[in-house]
Amino acid sequence: QVQLVESGGGLVQTGDSLRLSCAASGRTFSNYTMGWFRRAPGKEREFVATISRLGDTTTYADSVKARFTISRDNAKNTVYLQMNSLKPEDTAVYYCAATVSTIAYATVDRRYTYWGQGTQVTVSS
Numbered sequence: 001q002v003q004l005v006e007s008g009g010g011l012v013q014t015g016d017s018l019r020l021s022c023a024a025s026g027r028t029f030s031n032y033t034m035g036w037f038r039r040a041p042g043k044e045r046e047f048v049a050t051i052s053r054l055g056d057t058t059t060y061a062d063s064v065k066a067r068f069t070i071s072r073d074n075a076k077n078t079v080y081l082q083m084n085s086l087k088p089e090d091t092a093v094y095y096c097a098a099t100v101s102t103i104a105y106a107t108v109d110r111r112y113t114y115w116g117q118g119t120q121v122t123v124s125s
Helices: none
Strands: 002-007 010-013 018-026 033-039 045-051 058-060 068-073 078-083 092-099 119-124
Touching: 002 092, 018 033, 018 092, 018 119, 033 068, 033 078, 045 068, 045 078, 058 068, 078 092
Parallel strands: 010 119
Antiparallel strands: 002 018, 018 078, 033 045, 033 092, 045 058, 068 078, 092 119
């Protein structure tokens, strides 16, 4: 069992930055590929970013590429999502998730076993 707790969400303006954190506890953090997903109001949950177990490989959704950066600190059992140049369309509840799948399959939410409760990000125009 892995417990995930997100933090760092909030209300910001267009162009601002936020850093989300996701603290993990339970099983060995470095055994898991980690991902961030989001769900905007009235929309399906969508993939945002994922990072490999050792942090050496990342993948991003086209909509956030070059603006968002995913990273992890295995010593701290934490994964981060640095979000820059935020836009109103980034408004959503952001979830971190853990999977034993390799990063090649980690853009699909059904591959993930463990999920956090989510943190709200609201970007005003």
